[in-house]
Amino acid sequence: MATAIGETRPTARRGPGLAGRIYKHRTDYLYILPALIVMFVVIGYPVYYVVELSFFKTPPSLAMSEKIFVGVDNYSRILQAKSFHEVTMNTVVWTVFSTLFAFILGFGAALALDRAFFLRGPLRGALLIPFVISAVAGSFVWRWMYNSDIGVIGAFLVELGITDRPLNFLDNTQTVLASLIVVNVWREFPFAMIMMLAGLQTVPDELHRAAKMDGASVIQRFFHVTMPHLKSVTLITVLLLTVNNLNSFIIPWIMTGGGPANASDIWITAIYQLAFGRVRFGIASAYSVILFLVMMVLGYYYVRIMTRGDERRAE
Secondary structure, three states, rough: OEEEOOOOOOOOOOOOOOOHHHHHHHHHHHHOOOHHHHHHHHHHHHHHHHHHOOOEOOOOOOHHHOOEEOOOHHHHHHOHHHHHHHHHHHHHHHHHHHHHHHHHHHHHHHHHHOOOOOOOOHHHHHHHHHHHOHHHHHHHHHHHHHHHOOOOOHHHHHHHHOOOOOOOOOOOOOOOOHHHHHHHHHHHHHHHHHHHHHHHOOOOOHHHHHHHOOOOOOOHHHHHHHHHHEEEEEEEHHHHHHHHOOOOOOOHHHHOOOOOOOOOOOOHHHHHHHHHOOOHHHHHHHHHHHHHHHHHHHHHHHHHHHHHHHHHHHH
C-alpha cells in the first residue's frame, strides 16, 4: 500500500561507528588502561624494535650500536634465498597437516565423548594428558621412542614383522617432518577436542529430535543440524591451531633442531638459528616481521569471527 503524502518511511537504525562505541565505553577503557600500558611496554616496544632492526645489518663483528642501515635489503635477501623457500615449504606442510589431523582427531574424539556412557569422565581426562603435560618432557619421550637403537616404536614394528630392522625416523630427511607432525598432532588434538566438545553442547537436542521424527538419517542430522551450529567454533579452532603451529618451536627444536640437513626447519626455528646461532639479528628481525604479518592476517580473521555477533547486535 502506498504511503500517504507527508508520511515518511521508517529508516533502519545504524549502529554507532568505532569512535562512538569507544566514547560510549570510555569508562571501561579507563579501567583497563593500566593493563594496556603494560602491554605496550612489554609487547609494543619489542615489536617496534624488531621492525626497526629489520632495516639494519648487524654483522657479528660489530656491536649493536654500530649496526648499518641497509633499507629493505634484508627482506630482499630473505625472499630470494633458496633456503627461505625450502623452509617456507616445510612450514606450510607442518602447519597444514598438523592443523588438519589435530582437528579431525579432536573432532572425532569430541563426537565420541559427547554422549554419556560408562567411564566417559576418566576417558576425557586420559585424552587431555598430551595437552597438559610439559611439551619439553613430551618431546624428549617421543625422541626416545623414535630412537633407532632403543626406541619402542621401531622395536614394536620389528616384533610385528612390518620391518626387518628399526626405522630411522628422525635422522632420515624423508621421514623426519612426518614424524614430528605425528608428535604435534598428539600434542594438539586434545585442544581441538575441548573446543568442539564445548560447541557440541550448544546444539539443541530438540532440533535433533525434530529432524529424527521427520525421517532424517544420522548423517543428514550431522550435516544439516550439528555442523551449522559448529561453524563459528570450527573456524576459531582451526585459526587457533594454525597460529599455534606457526609459532610451534619446542617440538621441532628439541627433537631435531631443524635437521637433518634442514629437513625439519620451519620459520620459527630458522629465526632462532639466525638470531642466536649465526648472530645475524637484522636478517632474523626481517624474518620475524614476515611471520608477524602472516600472524596479523590470521589475527584479523580471528577478531572478525569473535566480534561477528557484537556487530549484528549493534545494527
